[in-house]
Amino acid sequence: MFRNSKVSVVVPAYNEEATIGTVVADFKGSPFPDEILVVDNNCTDRTAALAAEAGARVVRESAPGYGCALRAGLDAASGDMLVLVEADGSFKAGDLEKLLVYLPDCAMVMGTRTTRQMVEQGANMRGSLRWGNVVMAKILELLWYVPHEPRLTDVGCTYRALWRKTWGQIRGGLRERGPQFSPEMICEAYRHGLRVIEIPVHYHRRLGGVSKHSASFSKVARTALKMFRTIVRKRLGIA
Numbered sequence: 001m002f003r004n005s006k007v008s009v010v011v012p013a014y015n016e017e018a019t020i021g022t023v024v025a026d027f028k029g030s031p032f033p034d035e036i037l038v039v040d041n042n043c044t045d046r047t048a049a050l051a052a053e054a055g056a057r058v059v060r061e062s063a064p065g066y067g068c069a070l071r072a073g074l075d076a077a078s079g080d081m082l083v084l085v086e087a088d089g090s091f092k093a094g095d096l097e098k099l100l101v102y103l104p105d106c107a108m109v110m111g112t113r114t115t116r117q118m119v120e121q122g123a124n125m126r127g128s129l130r131w132g133n134v135v136m137a138k139i140l141e142l143l144w145y146v147p148h149e150p151r152l153t154d155v156g157c158t159y160r161a162l163w164r165k166t167w168g169q170i171r172g173g174l175r176e177r178g179p180q181f182s183p184e185m186i187c188e189a190y191r192h193g194l195r196v197i198e199i200p201v202h203y204h205r206r207l208g209g210v211s212k213h214s215a216s217f218s219k220v221a222r223t224a225l226k227m228f229r230t231i232v233r234k235r236l237g238i239a
């Protein structure tokens, strides 16, 4: 609970047996979450079993992809405040309260991983990736400047918090299945005239397992291009 609001934490997971237990335990140790949902997205390893053992509720989603998993998790969550976080240990429960504190001021609080002072040495947020994220966020700012004047430095940060009501407003307008789901959520919130605030969060290196979206330069470039297309499509109002 956070100030009388029930808090759900949603964790999309695709073969994250190396880290899921630690992530669930970290959030279990925080005083705020009322439930932790791990979305088992066709995992072929022990992710689901280890998540349940650590005390999470496991939700299964067979449609593959980061976006599909998050959609299923958000639908299944019962909290008033819904928090998204990764299964790889790159975000910590210690930052949760900061997201929740800002939520009463807006519809969604985004984390940003581009505040250099808060990025752990060795985390996958080296100069080029950090600046790539900032540039993408500036493109979104520019395209949506009127009337929202967004202030963003990262459009791909999973760690974020939104109200259940916000989810109800934006869910029907979301169609992306991959990592573009992340900026699509922001654009859809703007399309509904909702407020989005961004705050710095700590960003750590993966605790183990394999990177799905940012393993190589070509993977990062492909993800960035998909995100760019999504941001432009949403601005032009193409369904």
Ligand SMILES: Nc1nc2c(ncn2[C@@H]2O[C@H](COP(=O)(O)OP(=O)(O)OP(=O)(O)O)[C@@H](O)[C@H]2O)c(=O)[nH]1
Binding pocket: 011, 012, 013, 014, 015, 016, 039, 040, 041, 064, 065, 066, 069, 070, 085, 086, 087, 088, 090, 124, 158, 206, 210, 211, 212, 213, 214, 215
């Ligand atoms: N359900 C589901 N989850 C996914 C899929 N791809 C990635 N994820 C999860 O989404 C989160 C982000 O994926 P990551 O592989 O960490 O991508 P990233 O954060 O860009 O890269 P890292 O530098 O490795 O952290 C993790 O919790 C993954 O388990 C997918 O296809 N389905």
Ligand SMILES: [Mg+2]
Binding pocket: 086, 088, 090, 206
């Ligand atoms: Mg990650």
